[in-house]
Amino acid sequence: MYKFWWFIGVLHQIVLWGLTLLSIHAMPPPAPVQCNQTGCTLYNSYGTWGDRKECHVANVTYPKTEEELSLAVAYANQHRLKVKVVSKFSHTIPKLACPSTQYVNSMLISTSNYKSTIEIDVANMAVTADTGVGLRQLIDKVEAVGLSLVAAPYWEGVSVGGMISTGAHGSSWWGKGGAVHDHVIGLSLIVPAKQSEGFAKIIRIGPLDPLLNAAKVSLGLLGVISKVKFSLEPGFKRSITYNFTDDDHIEDLFMDHAKKNEFADITWYPSQHTAVYRYDNRVPLNTSGDGVFDFLGFQSNSVLVTESIRATEKAAENARNVIGKCTMAGLFLGSKKIVANGLKNGLIFTGYPVVGHQGKMQTSGSCLYSPVTSIGSTCAWDPRVSGLFFYETTAIFSATQFGNFIRDVKTLRDLKPENLCGIDVYNGFLIRFIKASQAFLGQPEDSVVVDFNYYRANEASTPRLDENIWEEVEQMAFLKYGARPHWGKNRNLAFFQVQHKYPNFSKFVAAKKLLDPQNMFTTEWSEEILAGEVVANGDGCALEGQCICSEDNHCNPQNGYFCKQGVVYKEARVCRYSSSTYQLA
Ligand SMILES: Cc1cc2nc3c(=O)[nH]c(=O)nc-3n(C[C@H](O)[C@H](O)[C@H](O)COP(=O)(O)OP(=O)(O)OC[C@H]3O[C@@H](n4cnc5c(N)ncnc54)[C@H](O)[C@@H]3O)c2cc1C
Ligand SMILES: *[C@@H]1O[C@H](CO)[C@@H](O)[C@H](O)[C@H]1NC(C)=O
Ligand SMILES: *[C@@H]1O[C@H](CO)[C@@H](O)[C@H](O)[C@H]1NC(C)=O
């Protein structure tokens, strides 16, 4: 057994170093829409949605211009079809991009070919881009004229329209803040119209138009976004240092950290008692350094390595081997420290601080590129290989509540730290910062975002090791501390009562009624989320986050998982293994 772990560790290290020195042939992600003679199926980038029901659509159209986009909306309106937009890669984790369960009445508009225009207004420091433009393409264009987009998600595989629609963010409490939509100063929206107007019309929404607060974060429910205008700042560089240290007092330090560092974040590995503070600030353009941040988790992985990591994780799951997971978590954390999470001064990481241009430091995704020459390597979650498969919970807290959440998680951890190794195999708790926003579905106050990923079984009915822990933390976040869910991530139960968490929610609903009175863009799935109800109650519904258990059959009693109360948050109802020696209570 020891030899095996040693082998996995060495393999991992070799690949990490190998990747920085040579370029391996990589496969870009698959197209999310797959068609055959009978019709088309839409997937997301992980290859599946929360409810595991496939999304079938009768007609998929690929407009290249704003006019074609408008004609597609007119066609859908005229034929009374349900219609949704999907981007080139379709990253949304909730099933928001799926038009309908009724195959024949549904239409999908892909923006993957609508990306020809990026207009930069240097004098006014603004850029207007077609909605299908990829984030990387946008950033490279604005950097080339000496300007910078200040906020962006860490993952560059998103489109202009898709990222603002779900409230995507990086991390900052400074200036306009870390959410991309708070840098939007205008957009064009194509909405259904009367026959006399040609069944569709384009509305241009300027910076002072009250509709902008509804349209900046719209979950695709108001119409089709065709162009987005962002404000920019003069080009700058950033200087980044990671401090891998102990996790004492994070609950007291996080605010100060965010106030002192413009692009601060913290990665917390609770089972490893480690916090990684990111000191990340603007420096003048003439500061020397031409570094890049090629985030490790977004680099290409050889299929061999991805599959062996997944196989190892699965073996630990099947053997109920908590210690095995802790070994993996320790190894991975060690590798991340050696390569500084993927920061590179030049070809490789040689030491802190790493200084580089904003365009090279904010966002990455090198697994997206490289030629389609061989089946050598992919993004680690590529659904075509037996690679990583996980859930992603993203909870957005009021800054004043966040310290108490950390204290609760620490109490849970201190009872048995090994039980928390499962998330540390991934990225622990990634803690980021978002500033208060005017967007109706944006954050109403300065907030702290926590992301954590955890093992997801290949079969929906298979319970997972220590799943009670993640269910308890999830319910603590969304119920006890009233955290708001990231619109583009999460399992269904995170959206429970969501309409009461946004003070301007009713203003969003009013805008939706005004712009799409026939509910062309409203779907079964968007209704489910916005109604804030968790209605599922079938066997095993709690395993996939479709419900909070209230009976044992919502878990998996056949395999020893019963519905029990939480350990620290007693009001939680979680699926816990009952005859385990690793049990908490
Ligand atoms: C690996 C990975 C890393 C991520 N990292 C981050 C991160 O660091 N920070 C963060 O906040 N998020 C992150 N996300 C989430 C991601 O930002 C969101 O899922 C985002 O919405 C994806 O954009 P997309 O272009 O893929 O949109 P899609 O998934 O195609 O669309 C998202 C939604 O917007 C709608 N939509 C898209 N385009 C339009 C349009 N033109 N008009 C109207 N509606 C439209 C779609 O119908 C759908 O409902 C990450 C996701 C993944 C998979
Ligand atoms: C063809 O597509 C339909 C609908 O998208 C799907 O149900 C069916 O399984 C597909 N058939 C094959 C052979 O892939
Ligand atoms: C699909 O939609 C387009 C409009 O975008 C329309 O011209 C075409 O006829 C439709 N195809 C089918 C098979 O319905």
Ligand SMILES: *[C@@H]1O[C@H](CO)[C@@H](O)[C@H](O)[C@H]1NC(C)=O
């Ligand atoms: C790292 O963080 C710890 C805890 O905040 C602090 O005591 C230490 O000085 C930091 N180290 C560096 C190099 O900044």
Ligand SMILES: *[C@@H]1O[C@H](CO)[C@@H](O)[C@H](O)[C@H]1NC(C)=O
């Ligand atoms: C950078 O430029 C400023 C003036 O714009 C100057 O004061 C400073 O010394 C320069 N720094 C370096 C490292 O060249």
Ligand SMILES: *[C@@H]1O[C@H](CO)[C@@H](O)[C@H](O)[C@H]1NC(C)=O
């Ligand atoms: C949104 O709600 C807040 C109250 O939380 C209010 O202060 C703000 O003005 C509202 N925004 C708009 C545009 O109405």
